[in-house]
Amino acid sequence: MPLSVLVTNQPPETDENVPEPVKNLFQAYTRVKYGETYFPFRHQAEVFRRVLEDQEIFLVAGTAAGKTLAIAVPLFHKLREGRIHKVLLMYPTIALMEDQRRVMDTLAELMGLQIGQLRGGMSRIELMAALNRPVILATPDEVYWFFRKNVKYGGLLLYGLALVDEFVLDEAHLFNGLMLRNLRHFKQRICLLGERLGKRPRWHILTATPTPELRRLTSGADVRGQSKCGDVEVTFLDPARGYEERQDRLIGAVESALADGAQKVLLVFNSADLAHRVFEGIKGGSRPDLPPDLQWRFGRIRWDKFKAWLGQEGIAMETMEEIERWLKREGPFYLKDLDEGTWVDLSSETLAARVARLLEGQTWGLRRLLHSLNREGEQHLIEAMDRQLRGKGMLPRLLWNEVRPKLNREADVNVVAEALEAHMSLIQTGLERLWAEDSLRVTAPACREITESLQQAGAGPELAEAITRHLRHTVELPEQSGVEHRMSSGKLAERRVALSWLDWLVADPSRQQALVERIHQALAAKELEVEARHIATWGETGVPVVIYTGKMSRAEREGLIDAFSKLPRAVLISTPAVEVGVDFAADVLITEQCDGNSFLQRFGRVGRRPGIQGKVIVLVRNGEAYVRLFQCHQPQMSREEFSAFIADPADGLFPARLYAEGSAFLDATHWMVNAQLGEIGTWLNQAMFGNEVATLGRKLREASLPFTYGLRGTLPEVVLQGGAGGDPFYILCKVSNERLLHSDSPFEMARAEMWYLEFLWKPAPWKAIVVDAKATLEASQALFWWQNGRWHLRVGYGIAADYVKLFSNEPVAKGQPVRVLLKALEEQIRHDLEGFLSKIRPEASKPLPQLLVRIGEALPLFFEPYSRLVLGQGDVHLLRVDADGIAEPVEDQLGNPLVLPDQTWLILYDHTKEAAEERLREASVLDLEEVIYDWNALQVPGSIGPVLLDRVAGACFHVYRRLVEYADR
Secondary structure (H helix, E strand, O other), X not given: OOEEEEEEOOOOOEOOOOOHHHHHHHHHHHHHHHOOOOOOEHHHXXXXXXXXXXXOEEEEOOOOOOHXXXXXXXHHHHHHHOOOOOEEEEOOOHHHHHHHHHHXXXXXXXXXXXXXXXXXXXXXXXXXXXXOOOEEEEOHXXXXXXXXXXXHHHHHHHHHHHOOOEEEEOOHHHOOHHHHHHHHHHHHHHHHHHHHOOOOOEXXXXXXXXXXXXXXXXXXXXXXXXXXXXXXXXXXXXXXXXXXXXXXXXXXXXXXXXXXXXXXEEEEOOOHHHHHHHHHHHEOOOOOOOOHHHXXXXXXXXXXXXXXXXXXXXXXXXXXXXXXXXXXXOOOOEHHHOOOOOEEEEEHHHHHHHHHHHHHHHHHHHHHHHHHHHHXXXXXXXXXXXXXXXXXXXXXXXXXXXXXXXXXXXXOHHHHHHHHHHHHHHHHHHHHHHOOOOEEEEEOOOOHXXXXXXXXXXXXXXXXXXXXXXXXXXXXXXXXXXXXXXXXXXXXXXXXXXXXXXXXXXXOHHHHHHHHHHHHHXXXXXXXXXXXXXXXXXXXXXXXXXXXXXXXXXXXXXXXXXXXXXXXXXXXXXXXXXXXXXXXXEOEEEEEXXXXXXXXXXXXXXXOOOOOOEEEEEEOOOHHHHHHXXXXXXXXXXXXXXHHHHHOOOOOOOOOOEOOOOOHHHHHHXXXXXXXXXXXXXXXXXXXXXXXHHHHHHHHHHOXXXXXXXXXXXXXXXXXXXXXXXXXXXXXXXXXXXXXXEOOOOOEEEEEEEEHHHHHHOOOOOOEEEEOHHHHHHOEEEEEEEEOOEEEEEEOOOHHHHHHHHHOOOEEEOOEEHHHHHHHOHHHHHHOHHHHHHHHHHHOOOHHHHHHHHHHHHHHHHHXXXXXXXXXXXXXXXXXXXXXXXXXXXXXXOXXXXXXXXXXXXXEOOOOHHHHHHHHHHOOOOOEXXXXXXXXXXXXXXXXXXXXXXXXXOHHHHHHHHHHHHHOO
C-alpha cells in the first residue's frame, strides 16, 4: 500500500543589507546567468557579511540554495581589493569541480581574475603557473598525485598551498570515512605550514547534510540556509518481490507520470547497468522531435545516407572526400589491425621509446624481486629468482632467461642487478643504432622488421617475438596509414557521421561555413533525418528520453543535462551521477531506495520550477524500512523534519552507509608523504603523528613498499573502449582474456577491447571473478600484524605464504605437522625469539629451519588468538570461475598475468563464510563501503578462506585492528 507525505518548504527570504560592492558583483552575476537582477538570499547575505569580516563559515543548505555563490562572491571581492591573495576551492569529485568551474569562470571574468586548476600529470612549469593564479580549483586526489610524484613536486606544491589565504570545501558531505580522514590530514598539514610562515588560513565548509565529523573540521560560524523549492508530495511504494518487478514498477511510475501530464521526469537507478538496460528497452520506433541546435550537437547519420544527401545538395566532392577519409580513420587502429601484406611507416623514435619503457618496467620489476630476495637472506639468488619467476608473466621470464646464462651460481645482488641493466642497455643502444632513420617500414601481420631489429640489437628470438606481439597490440597507427584501405564499402556505409564533427573536420573555412548553414536549414525544415546520441523517445509517446550515467565518458555526458533542461518535455534516466555536479530541475522524481544523504540529493532536484508542485515516488527496497515507515508515517512534514526523518545518522529511515573510522596504514602513508620533504617534513610529522604511526611509517619506508595514493577509490579499474571503467570483479565476468590489454596507468588494471553497449548486453560467461588466494599469498611482499601494543612488519617475496604454512597439517618432522612442533616451543619463542632463531640458523639449509628463519619475528604471532587473520601486501591475482566451478587465471591476450598491483589485503584464513561474517559483525566491520568482501573466493576448490581488499587504501588495516581488539577481549 503506497504511503504519502506532503513535504512543505518556506522559501528563503532575500536580504538587501549587504555592502554595495558585493551586492553589485552578485547582481552582475545574476544578470549574466539568468538575464535578470536578483537580491541574495538571507543566508547568502549572512555569509557575505561574515566572510568580509574574515570569519570562517560552516554553511548548511540543500540544493538550489546557492551555496557556491554565497562563498565565492565575497572571496572574489576580497581578492580584487587585495585583502587576500589566493583562494583554493576543493571538490570531492572532478565532475563537481568542472560543473562549478562555470560559476568561477563567470565571476573571474567579471572581476578580471585568473583561475588555475590542479590536474594529475602536470609538469612543474604547469603546476607553478596554476599555483600562481589567485583562484585555484582542485580535488584531493589531484593534490596528492603531486605529493607522490617526487620531492620537488611535493615541496613546490606544499609551499604554494601554504600561501593560500582561504580554503573552501564544497559538497563536504561527500567526504566520509577514510576520505574524510585524508582530508583532515591535508588540512592539518596546510595549517601547520601556514603557522610556520606566520599566517593562519581560513577554512569554509559547504554541505547539504552536516555531520559531527565535518563540524570538527572548522570552528567557523554556523549558517543555515533554505532551498528555493516549493512543496513536494512524496509517495513511498511497498517493496518489489524481485529484480524484474522492481524494474517494471519504476517504468510504470514514469508512464503514469507522463499520462498525468508531467513535463520533466527524473528516473534514478542505483545501478548504471540497470539504467542503460531500461533506456535501451523503452526506446520507441520514432526519433525524438528535437530543435535544430540539439540535433546538431547530438545528431549523427549513416554515411551512405549523408553522402547521398550531400550529392543531392551539390556539396563539393572535396568536402565529401575529407569526411570519408576521417571515417576510414575513426578507430583508433593498431598494428594488429593491418591486413596481411599491408605496410606502414612508423616513427622510429616512437617505437624506440615504447620498447625502452617496456624493458625498463620489466627490469625494474626484476630488480625489485632481486632486492627483496636479498633482504630475505637468500644465499643462492639465481636459484631463488628461478623459483619466484615460475608462472610469472612471459616478458619478465624471457628477459631473465637471457641474463641468467651470463651469471655464475654465486653472483651477489649487485652483480645480478648490473647484468640486468647491461642487457637492457645493450638492446636499447642497438635499436638506436639500427633505427637511425626517422621511420621504420613494418609489414603486417608478423611485423618481422621489428622482431629482426630486436634480435640484431641483442634480444633473443623469444624475447624479440614477445616484444613485437606487445607492440602490435599497443602501437597506434599514424594518420594516412594503410589501414584506411582495409575498410569495405559496406562497412564504410554503416559508419555514423556526428554532425558536430563538421565544425572542425572540413578544412576550408568557406566550404565549412556553407555546409554548416545548409545542414541547419535542412534540420529546421526536417529535410535531413538524424538520430540523436543518447537521446531517444519513451516508447511511442514521442516524449524525448535522455540517458546520463557515470558509466558514460565525460565527453559522452557533456551537454546532456543542458539538453534535458532545454526540452519543454522530457524524461531523464540517470544514476547517482545526478546527485552532485549538475544543475537542473524536475517536476517528478522516481527513484529506488538508497542511503539517506543520496536520497536527499535526489530529492533536491524536485520542486524548483515555479508554479509546479513537485512529486517524488520512492520504491522502498526492504520490508524493515517499509514497516518502520508505516509505523512513523505523518501526512505532512516540513523540509527540515523530512530530512531528519530520512537521513538522521542515528535513526534515519534510509540508513547511512558504513565507513571505516580510521587506519594506521593511511596515517602512515601521510607520514611518508611528509618524510620525503626533508627537514620541514620531519617537523610536520612530529606535530601531526604519535609514535605508533611514526614507527609504522619508518618500517614502510625502510621496506621500500609501494603504497597507493588515491584518497577516494584506490582499486584499479578495467577500462572499456570509450573510457567507461569499472570494478574488475564485475567487468571481467564478461570480458575474456583474449580482449584484455595491459595498461600503463596506475589507476587501471587493464584495458578491454569492448565498447560499453556490447558489454551491457553481453551475457556473463563466468559466474564470478575471485581472488586467487594461494597465488596472492605467494606474491606477497609484506606481512603486517599487531602485537604487544604496536605494529610489526616482515618483508620478503612470499612471506605471507610462508606464514600460513605454519597451520598446515602436513607432517614435517617426526611425523608431526609444524603447528604441533611449534606448540611445544611456545615458551622459548615468546620469551627469547632471537635466541631460538640463533640456534636454528646454522640448520637453515634444511626445509623446516629455513621456513622458521624466513618467518622470523612473525613467529610469536602464531600463538595469538587472532593468528589466522593474515594481513599482507602485494600483487593480487584473480581467477575466473565458470558455472561448473572450473577456475582459470585472468591474463592479457599475450598470456601475461593481469594483477591488481601493490594492494593491501586481509585473508580470514580457514574461516567459513558464516564464521567470518559473525566475526566481522561482532567487530562492527561488516559491509564497510571502503572494503571489498570477496566471499566468492570460497567457491574455488581448495579455498583457504574469504579475502578482503581495500577499496580505499588503509581499509583492511582498520578491519584487522578491530578484529584483533575484539579477539583480545
